Amino acid sequence: MTQIRIHGRGGQGNVTLAELIAMASFYDGKFSQAFPSFGVERQGAPVVAFTKIADSFIRDRQQIYTPDYIIILDPSLIKTVPVLEGVKKNTIILINSNKLHKQVCPVYTGKVYCVPVFDIAMKVIGKPIINTAMLGAFAKISGLISLDSARKSIEENLGEKYAKEVVEKNIQALKVAFKEIKK
Amino acid sequence: MKQILEGSHAVAEIIRRINPAVVSAYPITPQTHIVEDLEKMKAEGWADFEYIRSESEFAAASIVLGASATGVRTYTATSSQGLLLMTEVLFNIAGMRLPVVVTCANRAISGPISIWNDQQDSVTIRDAGWVQLYGETSQEVIDLHILAYKLAESSLLPVMVNMDGFILTHTYEPIDIPPQNLIKKYLPDYKPAKNTYLDVNNPQSLGTFAPPDRYMEIRQELFDDVAESKNEIKKLSQEFKQVFGRDLGLFEEYKTKDARVVLVAMGSVCGTIKEVIDELRKKGQKVGLLKLTCFRPFPDEEIIKALSKAKYIAVVDKSISIGTEGILASDLKRAGFGKLKSKIQSFIVGLGGRDVNKKMIKQIINQVKLKDNSIKFVGE
Incomplete structure (x- = not known):
């Protein structure tokens, strides 16, 4: 089982990102489970969401204590929230940042990818909606979900809530991130 | 066909397919996405039920009581304080032998104030005379809803299907929602038996008062029938397996x-x-x-x-x-x-x-x- 823990702030699309990863891996033929850390939803408050991916139905409902991947949507959380809790030697961390690993998260010596998804979102969507670009970055770096399934997950999930143009822009952000971000 | 869905959404979808005539709910905290989705389905024109937005859970329960008394299939959902607010009506629904089905998204009870999961809400009203079923996964929860209606309508008992709030209601996982024709095969349209509902052509009263020489017998009858319903659950679970291929049971x-x-x-x-x-x-x-x-x-x-x-x-x-x-x-x-x-x-x-x-x-x-x-x- 692969476990992904996502840290962000209310309003950043944290929970949606967890759902998108789960949906995409389901479309790839795997079993998955996504859930939020069940807080009172407030804009700006630290939020955690979880995704598990496996080859069989995921029965266990516990939160993620030893993540294989940590995704950090707001780098300011690194100093305020225990985002690194339970890291293993081979945990891979993705941080929304255009800076360098050493500048953003010097305490963690494992594998860190600083991915400029904020810049991509501003360029493609024109708004700081970063979760779909982060989905592209995650797909590229982890190789766990295919680009096509990631696209489908955005169509299905966002298609229910938003206008067509919004969905299209988000798919564009996904694709640009997938293309530009290097593994 | 398996889909990946949020638990609440899956419940709303199964209720749409079960096709109740009346859905009533209070839409605000501690409500879940279940009724939000049902309202949306109604507003967008792909659900047939009458949707009545109530001013409280007490009213929602009263509305489904009244609707059920006219001999139609009904539905409501709630959790936590909302379920407790319904308590008085829930006892009446059972006492009047109305086949109402309720989903309880299990959540803690105040105080201190908590919106999170536990099962204090439903377990607290265990003596109301309702059958109470609990699901482990969202799949099991939607399957239990199909069985719940069949049980309610065959035994004239209300059934509460319980699912852990957040842990199931807010989780995305793979779910197979059976098609409407298969559901209908197992659960045909509800046709209430004569003299069990309010009918202008056959006037009668429901839920009237019972003096001391009657009350005990009526309560004992409810007690016996709820106890007996376990055999009906066994039977309906076997039938369920034949139609849908999945296991349910006591x-x-x-x-x-x-x-x-x-x-x-x-x-x-x-x-x-x-x-x-x-x-x-x-x-x-x-x-x-x-x-x-x-x-x-x-x-x-x-x-x-x-x-x-x-x-x-x-x-x-x-x-x-x-x-x-x-x-x-x-x-x-x-x-x-x-x-x-x-x-x-x-x-x-x-x-x-x-x-x-x-x-x-x-x-x-x-x-x-x-x-x-x-x-x-x-x-x-």
Whole structure:
């Protein structure tokens, strides 16, 4: 089982990102489970969401204590929230940042990818909606979900809530991130 | 066909396919996405039911009571304080023998204020005369809704389907929602029997008063019929398997056959427990789980038979009767009195949304083998 823990702030699309990863891996033929850390939803408050991916139905409902991947949507959380809790030697961390690993998260010596998804979102969507670009970055770096399934997950999930143009822009952000971000 | 869906959305979708005539709900906290989705389906024109937005859960329950009394299929959903606010009406629905189905998204009760999961809400109203069913996964929850309507309408008893708030309602996981034609095959349109509903062409009263020379017999009849409904649940579960290919029943025995330690629990925590059991079995520990699906009626004889070989029984409750112990634990001790020789211990977990992790389950399994038999709150 692969476990992904996502840290962000209310309003950043944290929970949606967890759902998108789960949906995409389901479309790839795997079993998955996504859930939020069940807080009172407030804009700006630290939020955690979880995704598990496996080859069989995921029965266990516990939160993620030893993540294989940590995704950090707001780098300011690194100093305020225990985002690194339970890291293993081979945990891979993705941080929304255009800076360098050493500048953003010097305490963690494992594998860190600083991915400029904020810049991509501003360029493609024109708004700081970063979760779909982060989905592209995650797909590229982890190789766990295919680009096509990631696209489908955005169509299905966002298609229910938003206008067509919004969905299209988000798919564009996904694709640009997938293309530009290097593994 | 399997889809990946949020638990609440899956419940809304199964209700749309079950096609009640009247849905009524209070839309604000502690409500879930279930009724939000049902309202949306109605507004967008792909659901036939009459949707009545109520000013409180008390009103929502009263509206489905009234609608059900006219002989149609009804639905409402709630949780936590909302369920407690319905309490007075819930007793009446049972007493009037109305086949109402309610989904309870299990959540804690104030105070202190908590919006998070546990099962104190539904377990608190266990004496209302409703059948209470609990699902482990979103799949099981939607399957139980299909069975619940069939049971309600064949036994003239109200049924509450319980799903853990957030842990199931807000989780995305793979779910197979049966097509409407298959549902209809198992659950045909509701045609109430004569003299069981309000009909202008056949005037009668429902829910009238019963003087002391009648009340007890009517209450006993309800008691007997709820007790008897366990046999109907067994029968309907077999029929369910034939149509849909999935198992339901009064409870599930998971690796209990040779188990020295058996955990007893309800709801989503059973999944986590199964994972722990598999891990410990690999190390040679004989551990099992009795997952209770049907909490009311409490299937005494069947449970005793299933647990007769266990040396240690750890009852894992997500609620508590303050002043006694875990409610499921009390029930089991009552059922097993003079019949079960095992040690039965009460463990309380997950109150107010505390995450129940594998470490805690292992702690419980170790603890139950000790001499001490006091109530344990397992929180970390």
